């Protein structure tokens with residue numbers, strides 16, 4: 612089955628992960644700009660990182676026939692350093708011209724501080740000004756409820772089109788409000804700290820499949836790209852058709868990401884042939 | 887033996903995750919029952935699960951919970 616992995620941190624993973632993903636049906640990944648596990652000191656470090664995900668990483672993925680797209684942003688954690696963030700942001704509009712950059716992300720809150728909020732708003736304004744898609748990270752564990760509520764407040768106060776905004780890492784306690792407000796949402800599958808494949812499929816059964824994407828993030832921490840395939844398997848095991856699975860795991864990413872014309876992979880339909 | 891702090895530090899998130907999976911399974915079971923009330927049954931295994939949860943919810947007790955759980959799950963229907 613053809614699968615799109617809409618949130619994938621390829622720089623943290625091996626070539627073998629690309630190879631296995633390709634063998635298990637992944638045709639494209641999208642890599643948001645994120646925290647490297649340590650706070651960077653120089654704006655130039657970010658610029659090289661953006662060059663890595665927009666120029667070099669697509670060549671790694673291409674060796675396995677996987678299309679690679681990316682997002683640029685100052686992530687929520689490093690947004691705590693406003694001077695550095697604003698210096699990095701000054702260079703982001705040039706990146707928007709790059710052939711595989713889809714928008715601004717991941718932005719939002721980590722600990723929901725005033726500094727984070729100021730940089731979140733500034734990056735949202737930049738996205739609006741440059742007509743970019745937006746990918747929003749919501750905080751981890753006990754910070755998630757507060758951060759998600761504040762995220763929705765910030766978005767409400769700005770003139771964003773909810774259809775062009777993806778609020779990621781939602782779980783059972785944070786899915787309703789973003790969906791009701793018309794945003795896209797993402798389930799991020801982590802072995803321990805976020806959503807599990809079974810719970811993701813539960814939410815698909817409860818909320819339907821409109822405006823929902825599933826991803827496994829897969830970064831340098833405890834994570835596993837193949838939790839996405841586990842979800843596909845769980846979804847099919849519960850009796851959902853191949854086409855329904857394609858809608859969730861391939862076509863929905865096409866629908867959201869395809870709002871940026873650079874993402875040119877189209878939704879697909881399986882048909883039987885009478886011979 | 888690990889210290890008190892080490893046990894909670896190393897295992898809190900794992901246990902949180904396992905509890906969420908249990909909650910999600912119970913929800914899934916209830917939704918299935920709501921969807922097909924005719925199929926809803928007094929399955930012995932569901933009874934065992936709820937009794938196990940009750941056992942685990944006792945805080946002031948002896949440190950032999952795993953053994954008591956296994957004995958509980960040894961009960962024949």
Ligand SMILES: [Zn+2]
Pocket residue numbers: 618620643645717828
């Ligand atoms: Zn991420």
